[in-house]
Amino acid sequence: MSRAEAPPAPAGRRPRALWTFGLLRSELVTTLRRWRTLALLGVLAAVPVLVGIAVKVETRGGSSSGPDGGGGPAFIAQITNNGLFLVFTALAATLPFFLPMAVGVVAGDAIAGEAGGGTLRYLLVAPAGRTRLLLTKYTTVMAFCLLATLVVAVSALAVGALLFPLGDLTTISGTRIGFADGLGRALLIALVVAASLVGVAALGLFVSTLTNSGIAAMATTVGLLITVQILDQIPQLHALRPYLFPHYWLSFADLMRDPVYWDDLVKNLGLQALYAAVFGSAAWARFTAKDISA
Amino acid sequence: MDAPSATERRGDDGPAPVIATRGLTKRYRGGQLAVDGLDLTVPAGSVFGFLGPNGSGKTTTIRMLMGLIAPTSGTARVLGRPMPRATRAVLPQVGALIEGPALYGFLSGRDNLLRYDAADPTADPRTRRARVAAALDRVGLTAAAGKKARAYSLGMKQRLGLAAALLQPRRLLVLDEPTNGLDPQGMREIRSLVRELASDGTTVFLSSHLLDEIEQVCTHAAVMTRGRLVTQGSVADLAAGARGRLVVLTPDPGDAARVLKEQGVGDVGADGDRVTGEPPERDLAEVTAALVTAGVRVRGLTVERASLEDAFVALTGEGFDVAG
Structure with missing residues (x-):
């Protein structure tokens, strides 16, 4: 009763710190229940299977492909000796395109898909809060980066263990490390690969705040990804290339050196943080000032 | 409880209005003037009919009241607080159905409500399931709660949208064309639901282009055409005017x-x-x-x-x- 006597300021229920994470939980579950997400993860899980079977078929009959056995992704020649190398090969094969494309689809759809479906207005009047919703979306996209990378890594590890022997392994520098150490490095590489996707995620989220069409945002993000990948291959743009987000992506292989060569790894993580800060701020500035008319 | 005291306080001047706008104006980027100097006052405890033909600026007004779009000029106060600045304090006490329902087709009706409820940081997760079940029951969707929302008819979607607005006890309900897509029986149910909510002390802001709908349930009404407010007042006074x-x-x-x-x-x-x-x-x-x-x-x-x-x-x- 006393509340009603108070001045017009409404004394309603108060938000609780813990309750605000309900949206994040809902977002994670909802993302994982979309067929699209599951299909993307399925494709990513299939890549190591294909690579593993291809290598197995190729080397059947005992003739292991030599150390200079042509091109292919990094580490592919080592797989027959040690299944653990399939993890590195699969990550090297998916990082240039499959992984960032999957992240671009999920990030591009994050806000634009909700706007297109009209559900954005109901989330905002709930009220989710624009900053909170954007942070939730970005956290979810980053969780998806990690999940997608782990799906590739775990699938590769399973296929590698099934088709090839496991054991001690030789680093790029030629030293031998134990299997447990190798497994640890594989996990570390998976984390670095996931972190490499943070820049695309931020870019996709920003694009997502610009339009009310999820499809348009996804296509734009993936289109930008391809464009930047091509630009990164043009030698004449060498002044620009170190600032392109995929430029240091394959530096994760340096974790397989002994001792680890950190320079490019640190540059990669720094660049991803820069992209996250720039496009994250742009997305925030855009989304918090936007008229929601869809 | 807020409701009884709100009615008690309705003295000569009445309590503070639930919605008050002053010179509220929205000009879209194309230069089109959607809402032009709106002075709207919705008294507490009223069932307020917001009338106007399609395209007259009703929905733009509602979006400004809900903090979804920023006014070009003028002010809007909802539950005594300025919008869109006070959305976090105001909106948990407001249930809204804006321009038809919007649902996640791949989620069940129940899961849609669970998600919308999770978006509200003031909603207690411990009572979430019970409140969702009560809201579903209130709009008659309990039997269809487990069905995917994409399999719902338009009327069922509309009911689910209403259920989302009823997840919490609200001080204000904003219902934009709530009977769209419903059959006559559904319309009657919505009308009696609105009356029931109003008798609990909830202020209901009901936009419609159907005059008889407004006449049947509303105590007050405002009429908009071409972005301007033509008149507002109690329905009895308006009808007496003609x-x-x-x-x-x-x-x-x-x-x-x-x-x-x-x-x-x-x-x-x-x-x-x-x-x-x-x-x-x-x-x-x-x-x-x-x-x-x-x-x-x-x-x-x-x-x-x-x-x-x-x-x-x-x-x-x-x-x-x-x-x-």
Whole structure:
């Protein structure tokens, strides 16, 4: 009763710190229940299977492909000796395109898909809060980066263990490390690969705040990804290339050196943080000032 | 409880309005003026009908009230707090259905509500399932709660949208065209739901382009055309503004028309055995006596009450389906 006597300021229920994470939980579950997400993860899980079977078929009959056995992704020649190398090969094969494309689809759809479906207005009047919703979306996209990378890594590890022997392994520098150490490095590489996707995620989220069409945002993000990948291959743009987000992506292989060569790894993580800060701020500035008319 | 004290406080001046806008204006980037200097006052405890043809600026106004779009100029206060600045404090106490329901087709009806409830940081997760079940029950969707929302009919989607607005006890419900897509039985249910909520003390802001819908449930109404507010007030006052018609049924229309004119009835017209005119100031009993004294045979004499539609036409000079 006393509340009603108070001045017009409404004394309603108060938000609780813990309750605000309900949206994040809902977002994670909802993302994982979309067929699209599951299909993307399925494709990513299939890549190591294909690579593993291809290598197995190729080397059947005992003739292991030599150390200079042509091109292919990094580490592919080592797989027959040690299944653990399939993890590195699969990550090297998916990082240039499959992984960032999957992240671009999920990030591009994050806000634009909700706007297109009209559900954005109901989330905002709930009220989710624009900053909170954007942070939730970005956290979810980053969780998806990690999940997608782990799906590739775990699938590769399973296929590698099934088709090839496991054991001690030789680093790029030629030293031998134990299997447990190798497994640890594989996990570390998976984390670095996931972190490499943070820049695309931020870019996709920003694009997502610009339009009310999820499809348009996804296509734009993936289109930008391809464009930047091509630009990164043009030698004449060498002044620009170190600032392109995929430029240091394959530096994760340096974790397989002994001792680890950190320079490019640190540059990669720094660049991803820069992209996250720039496009994250742009997305925030855009989304918090936007008229929601869809 | 807020509700009873809110009614008690309704004194001479009444409590602070639930919605108050001053000069609220929205000009879209194309230069189109969607809402033009709106001064809207929605009293607490009212069922407020917000009328206007499609395209008159109703939805833009509602979006500004809910903090979804920023006004070009002017202010809007909801539950006494400025919007869109106070969305976090205000919106948990507001249930809204804006421009039709929007659902996640791949989630069940129940999961849709769970998600919308999780978006509200003031909603207690411990009571979430129970509140969702109660809201589903209230709109009659319990049986279909487990079905995927994409399999819902338009009417069921509309009900689910309403259920989302009823997840919490609200001080204000904003319902934009709530009976769209519903069959007559569904419309009746929504109307009785609105009355029930209003009797609990919830203020209901109901936008519609259907006049009889407003007339049946609303205590107050405002009329918009082309982005401007034409009038607002209690429904009784609005209808009274447009005066009713005196109707005399008689086999002697000529004589009746002459007598009525003598009695001071203006704008007399005859159509078959029906003679109509503006009701006079004097007692109708005297008019009746005069007719009978003059030998006019009278089958019936009534004053047809003016409808809100008459009021609307009188105010805007146009039909209702004209888009602004």
